Amino acid sequence: MTGSRNALLFVLLAAAWGSAFMAIKAGLEYFPPVLFAAIRYDVAGVLMLAYAVYATDRWRPRTGGEWRLVLVGSALMIAGYHAFLFVGEKETTSAVAAIIVSFSPVLTTGFARVLLPSERLEPAGIAGLFLGLVGVAVLSQPNPNDLLAADFVGKLLVLAAAVSFALGSVLTRRIDAELPIETMEAWSMLLGALMMHAVSIARPSESFAAIRWTPEALAALVYLSLVASALGFLVYFDLLERLGPIEINLVSYVAPVFAALSGWYFLEEPVTPLTVAGFLVIFAGFCLLKRRAISRELPRLRAAFSSGR
Known part of the structure; x- marks a missing residue:
């Protein structure tokens, strides 16, 4: 029963995070x-903070290290x-x-090898990073004569x-700081939102007056705030504890399937052979980078999803 529950939650998380791209x-x-x-x-930050107050005994950062942790998360993982x-x-x-x-996840491994002393990049890992970059190149199809084209800049x-x-x-x-992940996420969301408001104010093309409050706009906002963010992260926290970080990383490679399907169904977006090819090359790079960790985790993953242990 536990294995079926894990599998269902995994698919639901991939669906929520994948379809979020369509909602965006x-x-x-x-x-x-x-x-x-x-x-x-x-919206998501307020909801996550309420959950942190309910679920943890550390609902706010206290030390300088904990606030640095939140500031990095809010600046790079939320706002940026x-x-x-x-x-x-x-x-x-x-x-x-x-x-x-x-x-x-491929970039994360590459940065870890450079910035964390305990990590090092082997030749196979370099090949994995290269494959990932090739996959991005396949998707972006850079044209040296038109590098300022809107679609290419958008992909960059x-x-x-x-x-x-x-x-x-x-x-x-x-x-060096220990903070419950729910608390870290909640404060990162709230501070990240403030940073993005500051960026929005600095952009001449953006203002609250430019928003068109239609039923479709509200539906997109509610879906992203409640389903993809608040509910999605609750499922993520649950699965992270049950399955571990390697399996959770795999969500990144199931989510594009739901992004493609929802974009095709709701927005009539095409899915081209190059899109599929780029995805497969990036996934191959991830598997090459994480080959040892994946080989170690596969038996436990099979057990978690099938035997119920």
């Missing part, structure tokens, strides 16, 4: 991009990631954005989002 794309028709991301995390992602996705499809973001911005998240993931590991 849909909402961008009605919201300025950075302001859209900020409002999303205004979502500002780049929302602006970039204006010029690309849900599926392509999700696949480029799935490069983040989504790649910058993946870089920001990966760098934040590694830098938080360098900070």
Whole structure:
């Protein structure tokens, strides 16, 4: 029974986070991009903080190290990631954005090898990073004669989002502080939202007056705030404890399937052979980088999903 529950939650998390790319794309028709991301995390941050108060005995940071942890998370994993992602996705499809973001675990491993003394990159790991970059190149199809084209710049911005998240993931590991993950996420969301509001104010094209409050706009905002963020992270916390970080990383490679399906169904976005090829190359790079960890975890993963232990 436990194995079936884990499998169901895994699929639901992938579906929630994958379809979020479709909801972002849909909402961008009605919201300025950075302001859209900020409002999303205004709502999600309040909900996550309420959950942290309920679920933990440390609902706020107390030490300097804990606040540094939150500041890195809010600046890179919330504000930087979502500002780049929302602006970039204006010029690309849900599926392509999700696949480029799935490069983040590969980048995380690369940054860890550089920034964490205990990590080192072997030749196979370098090959994995290279494969990931090839996958992104397949998706972006750079044309030297038109590097300022909107769709290419959009994909570069989504790649910058993946870089920001990966760098934040590694830098938080360098900070000597212990804070419940729910508390860290809640305060990172709230401070990240404030940072994005500041960025939005600095962008001449963005203002609250530019928002069109339609039923579709509200549906996109509610879905992203409640389902993809608040509920999605609760499922993530549960699965992280049950399955571990290697299995959770695999969500990044199932989510693009749901991004493609939801984008195709709701927004009539095409899924091209190059999209599929780019996804497969990036996933191959991840498997090469994580080959030893995956081989160690596969038996436990099979047990968790099938035997119920």
